[in-house]
Amino acid sequence: MLGSGLVLAEELPPPPTEVAAIADATLYLELLVNQMPKTELVAVQQRAGRLYLNSEVLRTAGVSLPGNPQGELALDAIAGLHADYDSQNQRLHLQVPPAWLPDQQVGERNLYSATEARSSFGALFNYDLYLNDSDDAGSYLAAWNELRLFDSWGTFSSTGQWRQAFNGAPSGETHQGFLRYDTSWRFTDEQRLLTYEAGDLVTGALPWSSSVRVGGLRLSRDFAIRPDLVTYPLPAFAGEAAVPTSLDLFINGYKASTSELQPGPYTLTNVPFINGAGEAVVVTTDALGRQVSTTLPFYVTSSLLQKGLVDYSMSAGSLRRDYGVRDFAYGPGVASASLRYGVSDSFTLESHAESAESLMLGGLGGNMRLGNLGVLNAALAQSQFEGDNGHQVALGYQYNSQRIGFSYQRLQRYGSYADLTRVDSQDLQLSQRSEQVTFSLNLNQYGNIGAGYFDVRAGDGTRTRLLNFSYSKPMWGSSSLYLSANRELGDSQWAVQAQLVIPFDLHGTLAMALERSQQGERLQRVNYSRAVPVGGGVGYNLGYAAGSERDAYRQADVTWRLQSVQLQAGVYGSSGEMTRWADASGSLVWMDAGLFAANRIDDAFVLVSTDGYADVPVRYENQEVGRTDAGGHLLVPYSSGYYRGKYEIDPMDLPPDILATEVEQRVAVRRGSGYLLEFPLRRVLAASVELVDANRQVLTLGSHVTHVETGSQAVVGWDGLVYLENLAPHNSLQVELAGGGQCRVAFDLPEAQGSIPLIGPLECK
Numbered sequence: 001m002l003g004s005g006l007v008l009a010e011e012l013p014p015p016p017t018e019v020a021a022i023a024d025a026t027l028y029l030e031l032l033v034n035q036m037p038k039t040e041l042v043a044v045q046q047r048a049g050r051l052y053l054n055s056e057v058l059r060t061a062g063v064s065l066p067g068n069p070q071g072e073l074a075l076d077a078i079a080g081l082h083a084d085y086d087s088q089n090q091r092l093h094l095q096v097p098p099a100w101l102p103d104q105q106v107g108e109r110n111l112y113s114a115t116e117a118r119s120s121f122g123a124l125f126n127y128d129l130y131l132n133d134s135d136d137a138g139s140y141l142a143a144w145n146e147l148r149l150f151d152s153w154g155t156f157s158s159t160g161q162w163r164q165a166f167n168g169a170p171s172g173e174t175h176q177g178f179l180r181y182d183t184s185w186r187f188t189d190e191q192r193l194l195t196y197e198a199g200d201l202v203t204g205a206l207p208w209s210s211s212v213r214v215g216g217l218r219l220s221r222d223f224a225i226r227p228d229l230v231t232y233p234l235p236a237f238a239g240e241a242a243v244p245t246s247l248d249l250f251i252n253g254y255k256a257s258t259s260e261l262q263p264g265p266y267t268l269t270n271v272p273f274i275n276g277a278g279e280a281v282v283v284t285t286d287a288l289g290r291q292v293s294t295t296l297p298f299y300v301t302s303s304l305l306q307k308g309l310v311d312y313s314m315s316a317g318s319l320r321r322d323y324g325v326r327d328f329a330y331g332p333g334v335a336s337a338s339l340r341y342g343v344s345d346s347f348t349l350e351s352h353a354e355s356a357e358s359l360m361l362g363g364l365g366g367n368m369r370l371g372n373l374g375v376l377n378a379a380l381a382q383s384q385f386e387g388d389n390g391h392q393v394a395l396g397y398q399y400n401s402q403r404i405g406f407s408y409q410r411l412q413r414y415g416s417y418a419d420l421t422r423v424d425s426q427d428l429q430l431s432q433r434s435e436q437v438t439f440s441l442n443l444n445q446y447g448n449i450g451a452g453y454f455d456v457r458a459g460d461g462t463r464t465r466l467l468n469f470s471y472s473k474p475m476w477g478s479s480s481l482y483l484s485a486n487r488e489l490g491d492s493q494w495a496v497q498a499q500l501v502i503p504f505d506l507h508g509t510l511a512m513a514l515e516r517s518q519q520g521e522r523l524q525r526v527n528y529s530r531a532v533p534v535g536g537g538v539g540y541n542l543g544y545a546a547g548s549e550r551d552a553y554r555q556a557d558v559t560w561r562l563q564s565v566q567l568q569a570g571v572y573g574s575s576g577e578m579t580r581w582a583d584a585s586g587s588l589v590w591m592d593a594g595l596f597a598a599n600r601i602d603d604a605f606v607l608v609s610t611d612g613y614a615d616v617p618v619r620y621e622n623q624e625v626g627r628t629d630a631g632g633h634l635l636v637p638y639s640s641g642y643y644r645g646k647y648e649i650d651p652m653d654l655p656p657d658i659l660a661t662e663v664e665q666r667v668a669v670r671r672g673s674g675y676l677l678e679f680p681l682r683r684v685l686a687a688s689v690e691l692v693d694a695n696r697q698v699l700t701l702g703s704h705v706t707h708v709e710t711g712s713q714a715v716v717g718w719d720g721l722v723y724l725e726n727l728a729p730h731n732s733l734q735v736e737l738a739g740g741g742q743c744r745v746a747f748d749l750p751e752a753q754g755s756i757p758l759i760g761p762l763e764c765k
Contacts, residue, residue: 024048029085029092033061034101034263035243035287044085044092051075051083051092062102062264063094098240101264106247114228115644115666117190119673120607122591124148126600127584134579139167150673154187154196157672180327188225188670195222200320203336203420204313208365208379208394208411209352212420215330216317221310224671227642233306233345233369235280235298237268243286250281252402274300276400277372299372301398305342312339319424331424332357345369350379356423360384365394374399374406383417390417405440429459447473447481465489478503493518508540523547535625536561541570551575563626564597589635592676598637604669606636610649611681613658617650624650641671649679656756659684685727687749690760691720691735699764700738708732720761735764 027044030037038061045052052072058065065078075083075094084093126146133139143162148155159181184199197218204220205211223231237249245261249268259268261284268282280296305311314337321329334356341349346369354361365379379394396409411434422428435455442448450470457463468486475481482499499513508530515523525545532539538560545553557570565586573579587601592609610616612632617624620636628634639645644666651660661680669675691699698720705714705722709731716722716735724731732746743764750757 027085027090027092029090031057031061031092031094033063033094034096034098035093036262042092045072051085053092061094063096064100064102066100098242098264101262104261104264104266106259106261106266106268114226115642115668117225117642117668117670118675119150119152119670120591120676121151122149122589122607122674122676124150124590124601124605124674125588126602127586127588128600129584131582132579133167133581135573135577138165140165148672150670154185155670155672156185158183179324181324186672188222190225193222193225195220195225201315201317203315204338205336206338206340206350206352206365206379207377208381208392209338209354209363210419210421212334212336213320213323214315214317214334215320216315218313218315220313223311225642227640228644231306231309231311232300232302232304233342234269235296235300237280237282237296238266239268239282239284239294240265241284241286246285248283248285250283252278275302276300276402276405277374278402297372299369299374301367301369301375301400303367303375303377303398304345304348304369305340307342307345309342310340313337319420321424334359334420334423336420352381354383354420356420358386359418359420359423361419363392381417383419385416385418385422388416388418390415392417403442405438407438408436410435431456431458432461433457445474447471475500488518491518493520521547532559532561535623536563543572561599563599566599587637589674591674592633594631594633596633596635598635601637601674604639604641604643604671605674606639606645606647606667606669606677607674608634608636608647608649609676609678611678613654613681615653617653619648619650621646622648639669641673642668644668647677651681654681657684657686658682684725685749686723686725686756687727688721688723688756688758689733689747689762690758691716691722691733691745691764692761693743693764696761696763698761699735702738704736706734706736708734733764 025046027046028041029044031042032038042053042057042061052074054072055065055070058073065073066080075081080097080100082095084095085091086093124147126148128144130142130144131139132142141164144159145161146157146159148157150156160179161181162178163176165176182200184197184201187196188194189196195218197220198216200213200215201218202211202213203218223229241247241261241263243263245263247259247261247266247268249256249259251274277297277299280298282294282296284292314335316333316335318330318333321331334354336354337352339351343349348367350365350367352361352363352365361381361383363379363381365377367375367377369375375398377394377396377398379392381392383390383392390413392411392413394409394411396407398407399405413430413432417430419430422430433456436453438450438452440448440450448471450468452466452468454466454468455463466486466488468484470482470484472480472482479500479502482501483497485494485496487494495516495518497513497515499511501509501511503509508528511525511527511529513525513527515525517523523545524547525543527541527543529541530539538558540558541556543553543555551574553572553574555570555572557568557572560567565584568583569581571578571580585600587598589596589598589601589605589607591607596607598605608618608628610628610632614628614630614632616628616632618626618628618634618636620639625636626634636647645668646664646666648664649660651658651663654660659682661682663679665677665679667675667677691705693699699716701716701718703716705716705724707713707724707727709728710726712724712726714722714724716738727749730746730748733744735743735745737743745762745764747759747762750759
């Protein structure tokens, strides 16, 4: 019988598996795809030991199956998919190829988020007064000025100069009195990245074309409106992650970013702060610590446009004549247009056209990235001027890396080629040819070597060829050595220079130089200078030069920068030919019904207002730039248009009863305009009140206090003290005692300001 029992046991079927133990059931399981959990439980059908899942559930989980099957699917029948049912933790683990999962874009193509630029109504007057007095040429006074009006409708600007000679100075050589330079209006459409201009302006141009001054209209694409936008193509590093992975990006050996990846294909698009050739190393690390390192070379150049981007400029008007000599002088009508289009991330198309009554010009060119080997540029232009034809050919190549820089540019003109610069200047001759080659080599701690060759054949046939070599090397501390040699070919003499610069941490910078000119003259120079501190102060410059064939040359000047003006004075020259000069420059701004003085404002500015509170410290980009005046204003003159700057106030010196609801703001200002940035400050009517009962004992800790007039509530603290805000001159309090019962008390707020008063003890009845 025992033997029979053994035989019978061997004939039994195998025990059921974990999945087969439960038949025809609906399981609600946590779904994990390539070790990444999904948020919701999913319904899994189990029949005859097989697991079934609806195709819509897989699509919701981000799994794209080949062939896109529909309906209920048997998981074990899908090739490439592995399913594992964890009954103990009620989980369903799916492992799929990474290509079935969604693509991931890691990183941002923009430097930071776009910010709406602002402008307030106001006026600005820039001035620069310059007085010059020479021993041999008399004296003169020149006053340059710029008037600006700005608001949401744009910016109106007009520039000019007033000049007056006296003290024996010849008055017929230069214009006397007032001379107008430019008058224009500009408006920027930030949504369309367009700038509209009217008045005196400069036409747009490409590297192989020319610009001219006209009085007229201009429409142009303006990418400067969006400093966060990167317009040139950036490298993209692609790959796949089978499981959750950490990704580190190294650019030229420096860690650029760290990202967390979900399973699936990914594209890394972080902005590399580099121009030229580089090397990226992508390191992925999974949950078990396994690392995979991939090296990817790339080439970045700002001369290209991203695919699909368009940059253009169109101008029309009358040519400006005798600029800087006459106020209003305009010539024939002309038109000019330039266009750049990103055909692909490797090729940018360029075109340019010009027209006048006597001129027609058209040209086509482009920039092409040669993989990681640099950028090739070429252009061909054809012109017809007064019946004569001509053409221009431009060709160039650039390559830059951490160690090597090389550039070659050649421009050749044939026949009677002409452009708008010749329309109103018949005697002007364009150069026949220009060629330049530059080379640089970075030797790291051993310095930098540079070389250049320049060859220009002028319109009259004369030829100039220059050869230049340079070497620079950092020395001890922050000092540096600079050597240079240049020569005009055809001349047997070299001009050489050796300069040693030694900065001092507190007192300035010393520079010593030895020179020999092409004429063989030897010259020794010594210069000692101290830069003006950014926040204001005094800077100076002292120089002395002595040569074998000239009198000793001396110069000295001092600069005093105040918050409202910059003053300068100096002297230079040799014995008997000394020149003395003085300069005062700054700006006057009318805004918020007030007049404010500041240093010269070349672009945008911000007027900070603190609601009339004086002596409040103001910081710009974490640096203190001054304190508000008696009217609660401070003008911050240095700000780049459309840059999102950070402005802060420090309320620590304000009286305790003054509340600052906002102490930091980021704002971008339209180019050439100003903005009134308000930091609201208000006085808080508050007091600390000591409450006692009829026995002069402090009220119980934790009693609830209600301010009858406003309904605000507070709690009695230690020693019967309660702090109350938003009080009125006369106040009533109702108290719910912690031990039960109620009482009331009334009091008047003292008129004293600057501190929070302590009132009491008050008897609560």
